[in-house]
Amino acid sequence: MIRREAAETLVRFREPLIGAGVLALGLYWAFFTGGGLLHWIGYAVGLIGLALIVSGLQRVRFRRGDGGPGIVQVVEGRITYFGPLSGGVVDIEALKALTLVREAKPPHWRLEQLGQPPLLIPVNAEGAEALFDAFAHLPGIRTEYMLRELERGEADAVVIWRAVTVRDPAFRLH
Incomplete structure (x- = not known):
């Protein structure tokens, strides 16, 4: 269903994509839940997502592919x-x-x-x-x-x- 090149790209960028999902969840909780405890947890989850994106992008830059x-x-x-x-x-x-x-x-x-x-x-x-x-x-x-x-x-x-x-x-x- 997904081309091999697209699947390889998704696998290569898996950490930043997971971080983007965590960031989106955190932002949703922080801005669209109407306050309360979940609002503050959303800020923490958003920061964790941002950290996952940064570390994931470093891992992407480090990977040189397989087959060596x-x-x-x-x-x-x-x-x-x-x-x-x-x-x-x-x-x-x-x-x-x-x-x-x-x-x-x-x-x-x-x-x-x-x-x-x-x-x-x-x-x-x-x-x-x-x-x-x-x-x-x-x-x-x-x-x-x-x-x-x-x-x-x-x-x-x-x-x-x-x-x-x-x-x-x-x-x-x-």
């Missing part, structure tokens, strides 16, 4: 990548640096931890959208900066996040 090489799984703070030529496991707490390598085709995330070789994950690997939530747990990460760099088309590598323990070692005096 390999499969990504994020379970209990552990990122696992099963690729056709390589793979590996990284604990989110053990990450020391997150880099976007745009010169690779397709672009890759490079996850670095001490004592291990870096794990390279294509941005369009199956299940790579789960990395957004994993990266959001990194202390001090700038999500908007990450999304801007992901959208830029330049062919270089850019450090998105680095742990506080490995930041600016050249500026230490002792």
Whole structure:
């Protein structure tokens, strides 16, 4: 009944669409119920809907589609990548640096931890959208900066996040 392209677009924008529905419900309760407790709950529901729209649009910008090489799984703070030529496991707490390598085709995330070789994950690997939530747990990460760099088309590598323990070692005096 629905064309495949339209269904894929609806699935891609599912979080902002759900947020728009929650916002519409909140606005209806706030302005068209005639006051009372439901009126004030409508304001709260509307704010929740607005937050869902903003976070959903960030997720849409992060998704690069499926069909890339390999499969990504994020379970209990552990990122696992099963690729056709390589793979590996990284604990989110053990990450020391997150880099976007745009010169690779397709672009890759490079996850670095001490004592291990870096794990390279294509941005369009199956299940790579789960990395957004994993990266959001990194202390001090700038999500908007990450999304801007992901959208830029330049062919270089850019450090998105680095742990506080490995930041600016050249500026230490002792």
